[in-house]
Amino acid sequence: MSFANITKEQKQLVLGQLTAIKSDFASRGFFPGTSGNLSMRVGPYSQEEFYFAVTASGKDKSKSTPEDFLFVDRNGKPCESTSLKPSAETVIHNEIYRLTGCGAIFHIHSVYNSLVSEWFWERRAVPVKGVELIKGLNIWEEDAAIDIPILSNFADVPRIVPEIPERLNSRIPGILLRNHGIYAWGRDAFEAKRHLEAFEFLFEYVYRWELLRNRK
Ligand SMILES: CSCCC(=O)C(=O)COP(=O)(O)O
Numbered sequence: 001m002s003f004a005n006i007t008k009e010q011k012q013l014v015l016g017q018l019t020a021i022k023s024d025f026a027s028r029g030f031f032p033g034t035s036g037n038l039s040m041r042v043g044p045y046s047q048e049e050f051y052f053a054v055t056a057s058g059k060d061k062s063k064s065t066p067e068d069f070l071f072v073d074r075n076g077k078p079c080e081s082t083s084l085k086p087s088a089e090t091v092i093h094n095e096i097y098r099l100t101g102c103g104a105i106f107h108i109h110s111v112y113n114s115l116v117s118e119w120f121w122e123r124r125a126v127p128v129k130g131v132e133l134i135k136g137l138n139i140w141e142e143d144a145a146i147d148i149p150i151l152s153n154f155a156d157v158p159r160i161v162p163e164i165p166e167r168l169n170s171r172i173p174g175i176l177l178r179n180h181g182i183y184a185w186g187r188d189a190f191e192a193k194r195h196l197e198a199f200e201f202l203f204e205y206v207y208r209w210e211l212l213r214n215r216k
């Protein structure tokens, strides 16, 4: 299915949801210094062909303007004529859609996600055990233990991409970039938001637990 077959209504639905999420996240201070990016898929998915709306690069994400999003294809190329540049991290979104077939991906930088990704870098994963909010990731087993994967971070963003298939864990709907931020995804915007919020809670928990543990 080509992008031309995607209806105006389908595009508006996606843009409406992204606008609401962006404004909600901005009000919670999730986009310091223009960091972070959001995307949502539109139309059907196959590994060979899919389209998504993504935030334009470098914008003040606390402001709402008609130039906040653009549609790109599975190679990150704009689907419509535009002067906007897709997020510099669009290649990461592309790879996550390709591998998971998810419907939405949200990326934010926070002090807690950056600190824990650095603290646990040698393990290449942040361990979390027995915390109730693991259920927010749709993992329901008793006393669950999870490892949230951490990827290398490079200024040259395409260099990050080859590590994604190696590190992605199909049970965990997110990956950390070392000292950078979290990517969380879900079937739709509702689920991706729930996952992102659960991850952020867990990162703060882990950080604070590490401090308490070392005081014993
Ligand atoms: C200003 S933070 C450095 C870039 C980054 O990590 C980010 O999330 C925002 O980049 P974008 O191109 O999506 O604005």
Ligand SMILES: [Zn+2]
Pocket (backbone or CB within 6 Å): 035, 036, 037, 089, 107, 109, 180, 181
């Ligand atoms: Zn980033």
